[in-house]
Amino acid sequence: MKLTPVARRATMITIGALTLSLxxxxxxxxxxxxxxxxxxxDTMQFFLNMGSDTPDYVxxxxxxxxxxxxxxxxxxVTAEASTFENNMKVRLAADNVPDxxxxxxxxxxRYSEFLEPxxxxxxxxxxxxxxxxxxxxxxxxxxxxxxxxxxxxILYNGDVLESIGVDxxxxxxxxxxxxxxxxxxxxGTPAIFAAGKDQxxxxxxxxxxxxxLYDDDQKQETIDGTFVAEPMSEMLxxxxxxxxxxxxxxxxxxxxxxxxxxxxxxxxxxxxxxxTALLTQALAYNPDAxxxxxxxxxxxxxxxxxxxxxxNNSFGVSKTSAHKEEAKEFxxxxxxxxxxxxxxxxxxSAPGLIGVDVDFGVLxxxxxxxxxxxxxxxxxxxxxxxxxxxxxxxxxxxxDSIVTSQSSVEAATAQMARQYDTLYGQQ
Amino acid sequence: xxxxxxxxxxxxxxxxxxxxxxxxRRSGRRGASMNLxxxxxxxxxxxxxxxxxVQGVELAFSNWNGYSPDxxxxxxxxxxxxxxxxxxxxxxxxxxxxxxxxxxxxxxLGFGLALVLDGTGKARSVARSAIYLPVxxxxxxxxxxxxxxxxxxxxxxxxxxxxxGLDRVAWLxxxxxxxxxxxxxxxxxxxxxSMIIYxxxxxxxxxxxxxxxxxxxxxGWRMVRSITMxxxxxxxxxxxxxxxxxxxxxxxxxxxxTGGGPGYSTNSVSTLIGRTYFGxxxxxxxxxxxxxxxxxxxxxxxxxxxxxxxxxxxx
Numbered sequence: 069m070k071l072t073p074v075a076r077r078a079t080m081i082t083i084g085a086l087t088l089s090l091x092x093x094x095x096x097x098x099x100x101x102x103x104x105x106x107x108x109x110d111t112m113q114f115f116l117n118m119g120s121d122t123p124d125y126v127x128x129x130x131x132x133x134x135x136x137x138x139x140x141x142x143x144x145v146t147a148e149a150s151t152f153e154n155n156m157k158v159r160l161a162a163d164n165v166p167d168x169x170x171x172x173x174x175x176x177x178r179y180s181e182f183l184e185p186x187x188x189x190x191x192x193x194x195x196x197x198x199x200x201x202x203x204x205x206x207x208x209x210x211x212x213x214x215x216x217x218x219x220x221x222i223l224y225n226g227d228v229l230e231s232i233g234v235d236x237x238x239x240x241x242x243x244x245x246x247x248x249x250x251x252x253x254x255x256g257t258p259a260i261f262a263a264g265k266d267q268x269x270x271x272x273x274x275x276x277x278x279x280x281l282y283d284d285d286q287k288q289e290t291i292d293g294t295f296v297a298e299p300m301s302e303m304l305x306x307x308x309x310x311x312x313x314x315x316x317x318x319x320x321x322x323x324x325x326x327x328x329x330x331x332x333x334x335x336x337x338x339x340x341x342x343x344t345a346l347l348t349q350a351l352a353y354n355p356d357a358x359x360x361x362x363x364x365x366x367x368x369x370x371x372x373x374x375x376x377x378x379x380n381n382s383f384g385v386s387k388t389s390a391h392k393e394e395a396k397e398f399x400x401x402x403x404x405x406x407x408x409x410x411x412x413x414x415x416x417s418a419p420g421l422i423g424v425d426v427d428f429g430v431l432x433x434x435x436x437x438x439x440x441x442x443x444x445x446x447x448x449x450x451x452x453x454x455x456x457x458x459x460x461x462x463x464x465x466x467x468d469s470i471v472t473s474q475s476s477v478e479a480a481t482a483q484m485a486r487q488y489d490t491l492y493g494q495q
Numbered sequence: 496x497x498x499x500x501x502x503x504x505x506x507x508x509x510x511x512x513x514x515x516x517x518x519x520r521r522s523g524r525r526g527a528s529m530n531l532x533x534x535x536x537x538x539x540x541x542x543x544x545x546x547x548x549v550q551g552v553e554l555a556f557s558n559w560n561g562y563s564p565d566x567x568x569x570x571x572x573x574x575x576x577x578x579x580x581x582x583x584x585x586x587x588x589x590x591x592x593x594x595x596x597x598x599x600x601x602x603x604l605g606f607g608l609a610l611v612l613d614g615t616g617k618a619r620s621v622a623r624s625a626i627y628l629p630v631x632x633x634x635x636x637x638x639x640x641x642x643x644x645x646x647x648x649x650x651x652x653x654x655x656x657x658x659x660g661l662d663r664v665a666w667l668x669x670x671x672x673x674x675x676x677x678x679x680x681x682x683x684x685x686x687x688x689s690m691i692i693y694x695x696x697x698x699x700x701x702x703x704x705x706x707x708x709x710x711x712x713x714x715g716w717r718m719v720r721s722i723t724m725x726x727x728x729x730x731x732x733x734x735x736x737x738x739x740x741x742x743x744x745x746x747x748x749x750x751x752x753t754g755g756g757p758g759y760s761t762n763s764v765s766t767l768i769g770r771t772y773f774g775x776x777x778x779x780x781x782x783x784x785x786x787x788x789x790x791x792x793x794x795x796x797x798x799x800x801x802x803x804x805x806x807x808x809x810x
Contacts, residue, residue: 080531153773457776461774465758
């Protein structure tokens with residue numbers, strides 16, 4: 069059929085307009101899972117930092133379902149693990165903030181300017197005091213509900229230690245730790261398992277050691293804008309020594325965090341430096357795994373310590389949310405003892421609120437001895453409190469470069485110093 | 496024979512220019528409406544290319560952290576940092592390695608495959624399709640497949656080595672071996688593009704030229720060197736440009752296979768931009784890196800396109 073020139077022109081214009089409008093709909097600010105990301109309709113958008121195949125997610129989904137049934141509110145949950153942080157930053161930059169989102173340890177230092185203060189909530193009085201330094205600002209304001217008190221230390225597989233005749237409770241000094249590690253390596257098993265591919269776990273080694281090596285004056289200097297290099301060099305030297313002695317797993321560069329959980333579960337490593345949530349993942353792979361955790365020995369004559377603070381499962385309300393009251397109601401629902409306990413147990417962590425009884429399962433002996441008893445101090449995560457926002461990535465990279473022999477201690481320390489200055493200048 | 500009277504014969508008057516004004520007006524209206532057809536493409540280009548480019552340049556002069564509402568102008572500080580940042584230098588060297596290394600291998604292999612697979616026949620046709628197939632696979636999928644191959648624990652290659660009684664190898668634990676693996680993956684994935692370009696070029700060469708050369712006593716490699724390769728110069732430049740730009744922009748395979756590690760040793764500028772923007776929350780500095788990469792690719796592209804124009808004229 070031959071079109072007239074006018075009809076041909078009209079057809080081309082229509083096709084062009086349709087093409088353009090199709091392309092522009094791709095720019096829609098709607099959430100990928102449907103609905104308005106700012107919660108403009110009846111559904112609250114909840115952006116979660118957790119894998120959809122984790123025990124946390126299962127527990128969380130059950131709690132959400134109960135809340136929806138009780139209140140009639142609707143919550144659309146989007147769970148992302150490895151890409152959560154990057155996507156969250158993109159959404160903040162685009163002013164496309166979900167009604168509720170995980171603050172994964174950064175409610176105060178990164179996200180507070182975007183979050184609704186929650187100090188007027190009834191549960192805020194019951195927040196574990198151990199979290200105050202990590203979650204409350206100078207005025208005592210809190211910006212997220214703590215679903216857990218994250219605890220980290222030396223995770224261990226008891227069967228591996230038993231096979232070399234070592235009692236985990238005896239590992240109260242670095243000499244004892246190194247001696248045990250040597251024995252493990254002699255059996256052909258890596259003493260310390262870390263995941264280089266995920267660009268995060270090796271940073272925990274650095275974090276856990278650094279918080280002890282910096283004294284109070286040096287920590288204050290670091291907060292005030294002066295990078296103190298000596299303790300950083302000391303920390304990297306320890307990592308260098310462990311590398312030289314062959315403590316780390318051979319497949320470090322290609323290993324993932326999932327491999328870390330499997331290694332603990334299968335007894336193919338002795339130690340890992342990570343939060344206790346990894347033990348829950350290991351137990352998911354092997355419920356009979358003989359695993360636990362220990363405090364880190366102090367290298368400076370202080371008390372043996374754990375590291376901890378705001379955990380991954382902490383949740384804040386966007387201050388631009390159209391569903392603030394409903395979102396706060398949901399957080400209050402999470403704060404009910406049964407739900408708070410459920411969340412903490414799924415995460416394998418201590419609860420974020422006092423007065424919540426958690427069944428730690430096979431981890432009970434470690435928790436009762438070191439956490440619940442209150443006898444072991446819990447130091448904050450070094451990078452979150454003492455380094456500028458964004459320095460974590462460099463801490464991971466410089467520590468990684470030591471383990472992979474890509475850099476010397478001097479060069480790695482210098483790189484950390486450079487990045488510290490750059491990031492501090494941004495603040 | 497004239498009868499003494501002048502006879503005027505009317506001759507038709509013809510105008511020397513034949514343009515009918517009505518036709519000219521219709522043609523002008525058609526031209527204007529055809530220009531309107533470009534608008535959607537121009538709008539899309541503007542929205543998705545030029546606007547982000549301008550915003551990226553603006554960001555490069557700030558110390559924005561990537562998510563805060565505040566941005567502070569810092570002048571040329573980010574660009575100055577490029578000259579002293581050894582991590583960026585490593586990434587830049589790797590980028591050039593990926594760009595030129597992969598391209599060189601793709602030209603050699605692509606040309607060789609084109610020579611072997613030029614012609615008719617089902618076997619040749621199947622082989623060409625098989626070699627081109629990886630081009631259609633997403634680089635992310637490609638990276639994942641090779642990660643499962645080279646993984647230390649449970650990787651297919653190490654499982655084969657164990658089966659043969661050999662020790663496992665940590666293929667991705669060394670910067671050198673990881674770089675080599677990335678180059679091999681990228682080369683194998685996109686060698687099909689070079690092959691197709693050379694095949695098209697080969698089919699444009701008249702068989703009579705080869706017949707004439709054969710009459711003069713040329714054969715085999717002499718024919719390839721003296722006839723085929725010179726006549727394939729335009730194809731060579733096209734293939735070079737396409738593969739070089741792809742290699743210089745390499746991101747997906749690196750991100751999936753090594754994440755830029757071990758350390759920073761396998762980062763390209765593209766992966767370093769991502770890490771700097773999100774991981775280090777230095778969006779301004781990352782934008783400066785992006786501008787540097789843009790300039791680098793533009794310089795190579797302009798040089799090669801000019802070369803291609805000259806080759807085309809020579810041909």
